[in-house]
Amino acid sequence: MTSTRHSPPPLVWLGAALIAAPLVAATPGDGYHRRSEVETMLAGWAEAHPQLATLETAGTSAGGHPLQVLRLAADGPLAPDRRPGIFVGANAAGYHNAGTEAALHLIETVLDGAGGELAELLRERVLYVAPVLNPDAHDALFGSPRMRRSGNAQRLDQDRDGVADEDGADDLDGDGRITQLRIVDPAGGWLPHPDEPRLMVRADAARGWVGSHRLIELEGDDDDGDGDFNEDDATGVAVDRNFPHAFPFPAPEAGPFPMYAPESHALAEFLFAHPNVALAVIYGPANNLLELPRSLGGGGDLGTQTFKVPEQAAEFLGLDPEQEYTIDEVWEVVKDLPFARQNNVTKEQLAQFLGAGAATKVDDDDLKALEDLAEDYKTRLDEAGLSKDRPGQQYRGGGLTPWLYYQYGALALELDVWGVPKAAKKKDDDGEEKPLSVESLAEMSAEDFLALGEEKIDAFMKELGVPPQMTAAMIMQRVESGQVTPKQMAEMIKRMPGGGGGGGGDKDEDDAATKRRREVLAWLDEHAPGSVAPWTAVTLKDGTRAEAGGLDPFAELAPPRAVLEPALAVHTATVLDLARRMARLRIVDLRVSGLGGGVYRVEATARNDGELATHTKMAVRARARLPVRLELETGGGVSLVTGYPAVVGERLEGRTGILQGSWLVRAEPGATIAVTVTSETAGGDRRTYDVSKGASR
Numbered sequence: 001m002t003s004t005r006h007s008p009p010p011l012v013w014l015g016a017a018l019i020a021a022p023l024v025a026a027t028p029g030d031g032y033h034r035r036s037e038v039e040t041m042l043a044g045w046a047e048a049h050p051q052l053a054t055l056e057t058a059g060t061s062a063g064g065h066p067l068q069v070l071r072l073a074a075d076g077p078l079a080p081d082r083r084p085g086i087f088v089g090a091n092a093a094g095y096h097n098a099g100t101e102a103a104l105h106l107i108e109t110v111l112d113g114a115g116g117e118l119a120e121l122l123r124e125r126v127l128y129v130a131p132v133l134n135p136d137a138h139d140a141l142f143g144s145p146r147m148r149r150s151g152n153a154q155r156l157d158q159d160r161d162g163v164a165d166e167d168g169a170d171d172l173d174g175d176g177r178i179t180q181l182r183i184v185d186p187a188g189g190w191l192p193h194p195d196e197p198r199l200m201v202r203a204d205a206a207r208g209w210v211g212s213h214r215l216i217e218l219e220g221d222d223d224d225g226d227g228d229f230n231e232d233d234a235t236g237v238a239v240d241r242n243f244p245h246a247f248p249f250p251a252p253e254a255g256p257f258p259m260y261a262p263e264s265h266a267l268a269e270f271l272f273a274h275p276n277v278a279l280a281v282i283y284g285p286a287n288n289l290l291e292l293p294r295s296l297g298g299g300g301d302l303g304t305q306t307f308k309v310p311e312q313a314a315e316f317l318g319l320d321p322e323q324e325y326t327i328d329e330v331w332e333v334v335k336d337l338p339f340a341r342q343n344n345v346t347k348e349q350l351a352q353f354l355g356a357g358a359a360t361k362v363d364d365d366d367l368k369a370l371e372d373l374a375e376d377y378k379t380r381l382d383e384a385g386l387s388k389d390r391p392g393q394q395y396r397g398g399g400l401t402p403w404l405y406y407q408y409g410a411l412a413l414e415l416d417v418w419g420v421p422k423a424a425k426k427k428d429d430d431g432e433e434k435p436l437s438v439e440s441l442a443e444m445s446a447e448d449f450l451a452l453g454e455e456k457i458d459a460f461m462k463e464l465g466v467p468p469q470m471t472a473a474m475i476m477q478r479v480e481s482g483q484v485t486p487k488q489m490a491e492m493i494k495r496m497p498g499g500g501g502g503g504g505g506d507k508d509e510d511d512a513a514t515k516r517r518r519e520v521l522a523w524l525d526e527h528a529p530g531s532v533a534p535w536t537a538v539t540l541k542d543g544t545r546a547e548a549g550g551l552d553p554f555a556e557l558a559p560p561r562a563v564l565e566p567a568l569a570v571h572t573a574t575v576l577d578l579a580r581r582m583a584r585l586r587i588v589d590l591r592v593s594g595l596g597g598g599v600y601r602v603e604a605t606a607r608n609d610g611e612l613a614t615h616t617k618m619a620v621r622a623r624a625r626l627p628v629r630l631e632l633e634t635g636g637g638v639s640l641v642t643g644y645p646a647v648v649g650e651r652l653e654g655r656t657g658i659l660q661g662s663w664l665v666r667a668e669p670g671a672t673i674a675v676t677v678t679s680e681t682a683g684g685d686r687r688t689y690d691v692s693k694g695a696s697r
Helices: 012-016 035-048 097-113 119-124 135-142 262-272 311-317 327-334 338-342 347-353 364-383 400-408 438-443 446-451 454-464 472-480 486-494 512-527 561-581 617-622
Strands: 053-060 066-072 085-090 126-130 180-184 190-192 200-202 213-216 277-283 411-415 532-539 545-551 585-596 599-608 628-632 638-642 646-649 658-667 672-678 684-690
Touching: 035 053, 035 066, 035 097, 035 135, 053 262, 066 097, 066 262, 085 097, 085 561, 097 126, 097 135, 097 277, 097 561, 119 561, 190 213, 262 400, 277 400, 277 561, 311 327, 327 347, 364 411, 364 561, 364 617, 400 411, 400 617, 411 561, 438 486, 438 512, 446 472, 446 486, 454 472, 472 486, 512 532, 512 545, 585 672, 599 628, 599 672, 599 684, 628 658, 638 672, 646 658, 658 672
Parallel strands: 085 126, 085 277, 277 411, 585 684
Antiparallel strands: 053 066, 066 126, 180 213, 180 545, 190 200, 532 545, 585 599, 599 658, 628 646, 628 672, 638 658, 672 684
16 A cells, blocks of 8 residues: 555646536436546545545556545544544445445545534544545446446456457447347247336236247347357456455356455455454445345354254253254353353354354344444435435445455445435325235335334234234344345245235236336436437347347436435435444543552543444454453553553443453552553543642543
């Protein structure tokens, strides 16, 4: 990591930086910034605000472009890199340019408010903002033809045939964008929706929908003649799939192994060099405050699963190695054993010892913190007139966000900044909302489902004929823990005898995914016309007749700038609120009592004054963060009489978490007794006691 300084940019950059486009953008990308423009803006801010902004380069992309991070901090009691830190990274996905705009909006807001309401925050906290984490892919929004790109500039043989980059997408209809391709094929399994022919849907025998086409997700020809379309394009490793946690091998775009991409490797090195980062906000395609994160899958979370205890451990614990147990059942046996009490063994450590493997599900305590943050986040969206009940995608294995949470040890959020709003709920003629149905259940988020309450869920289940032993409380618990989603429940109900036809369902209604796609089309028709390309006849190299058309690749991600503006303000407010809530350690009490003969009893209490814990429960499980340390300084005429100079606490909860220490010391006349509290992620504090004056400060 190196610090960089640049010559002053032209003055015009400041005026052009955040000009809003009209409601209907003439071209997708209007009001958005190219990579080179972002670099100019960052350099300009660092030049104009040297006391607040420091521009650093974390590394270089495969294409030779810098991965830049702007550090924002004012002079304060601690050096910036020792304060509680929040990392804000954008567009690791490569095609999420709205995230870059959110990062730029945050920087500008912080610098504008540095002399006012944000002054204290900048003295106590530090922000590391990286607006472009995938520089090689970032400008695809402005490309010709325009298409989503997630890969960097590394050459990658994605179809593993010994030749790289031989079959990419093609703009067959010449409209300057890569959409979809459909080919007439009775066995293709797709057909135009009867009521919305622009939309392709899967064949459905129950509805009399017979397949008529084959659908190719990316417009293009079979350039290498192997029978597959667009399977080996000219982009390299997808940076946001190249991180170690739940690495999706053998997905070609993820690369041959984790951290193969120079971008992911450099970013990890930067973050490891900044262990003060306790919280991370990633602007990307997922949103785990609209939809709380679910398990990434795999065997790392025993939860309610049953498993066999390894033979040696079973023998030691007096358990049957052939019987299956839940982790809670084994914990009941272990928790009161002497070795568990003496070594402060936790249930999480027990799960690891029993071979559970890497974690793939958010810890319950951390999930509760996310739930609290989600409530305030949705309130901000609502107050800004933005949709708070639209679907939120989940992050995927190999992504930056799960790596930050599961391995690096930060409380990590991914926010998509903006998405097509959810349509208003349909109501009956009397103005009441339509009754709960299997179809409406499939559209719900987990939060919406839980908000129905036990009584309404119970009545719905009885109407469907769900077995009585499956109680509403049991289902709510499974939804809350992430074991099942409302959509998965709806699918299970449909497979029940009778098809789960109760609850007001209509077999002619579209499924949730199709409804959402129609919802998107309707919004685009009103707010961004031209975003849906009509199906246009094209001819492939072998003479096959086909049609190209569908959504502009960025229609759902990069709305007109005027539409995006309110969302930028909401997300800047969210990041600043998170920064204020972060843990902050203080020594709140220091007492020194003279016992005679130059011997003193020293008692100190440190407290976490922040709302959030010093670090996550997952960080404890992964041993990703050092414990909080309360320490007596020795030397300078002060020596320890008995005991150890430091006491440690694994993790201090927000507001209530305290750490206490007591020492007997010998202090010479005129000496100063000092006690410090330190933490990688929650800052530190120091209090002293002047033996001669008999006073602390």
